[in-house]
Amino acid sequence: xxxxxxxxxxxxxxxxxxxxxxxxxxxxxxxxxxxxxxxxxxxxxxxxxxxxxxxxxxxxxxxxxxxxxxxxxxxxxxxxxxxxxxxxxxxxxxxxxxxxxxxxxxxxxxxxxxxxxxxxxxxxxxxxxxxxxxxxxxxxxxxxxxxxxxxxxxxxxxxxxxxxxxxxxxxxxxxxxxxxxxxxxxxxxxxxxxxxxxxxxxxxxx
Numbered sequence: 001x002x003x004x005x006x007x008x009x010x011x012x013x014x015x016x017x018x019x020x021x022x023x024x025x026x027x028x029x030x031x032x033x034x035x036x037x038x039x040x041x042x043x044x045x046x047x048x049x050x051x052x053x054x055x056x057x058x059x060x061x062x063x064x065x066x067x068x069x070x071x072x073x074x075x076x077x078x079x080x081x082x083x084x085x086x087x088x089x090x091x092x093x094x095x096x097x098x099x100x101x102x103x104x105x106x107x108x109x110x111x112x113x114x115x116x117x118x119x120x121x122x123x124x125x126x127x128x129x130x131x132x133x134x135x136x137x138x139x140x141x142x143x144x145x146x147x148x149x150x151x152x153x154x155x156x157x158x159x160x161x162x163x164x165x166x167x168x169x170x171x172x173x174x175x176x177x178x179x180x181x182x183x184x185x186x187x188x189x190x191x192x193x194x195x196x197x198x199x200x201x202x203x204x205x206x
Contacts, residue, residue, distance in 0.1 A: 027057035072152035
């Protein structure tokens, strides 16, 4: 059994300046102010539309991310309706195969320290589940049948595409102190990276 931490990566080169210029071109149609476009006008324009809550304009830009996390977290992520998802399938993935190292991979829980009693119970449970999962497969069960005993902690990969307005909504919800700890763990890291790559759009989200 392999234990890893959650991670993410952008699925394409993200040029924040180009994204802002595209959004500005679309947004200025509303005001017929295209003549005001200049080399440095996009940031101020987008600051203003966010202040005015004219956030539909942000839907003209989208970002795709590959996220590696546990399946419990993805159960929450896919509740965001305005998005596209492609997720690793436990129905078709056979974790006894060589390409998976003949083992399951699980995500380390951020709320239990290694060496604690809670962590020991969790790890023992994951190891037993792996043993039983592999046993079911060896008895002839199909992956879609054996998956019924796989845990929420199972590592999964999911491709997520959202427009910038929906990413704002996602981060507002998923970085709050009341969010699930494992959701918040990865969402906060993602938000920092989004802020670095795309000017203005996420600066007001803490």
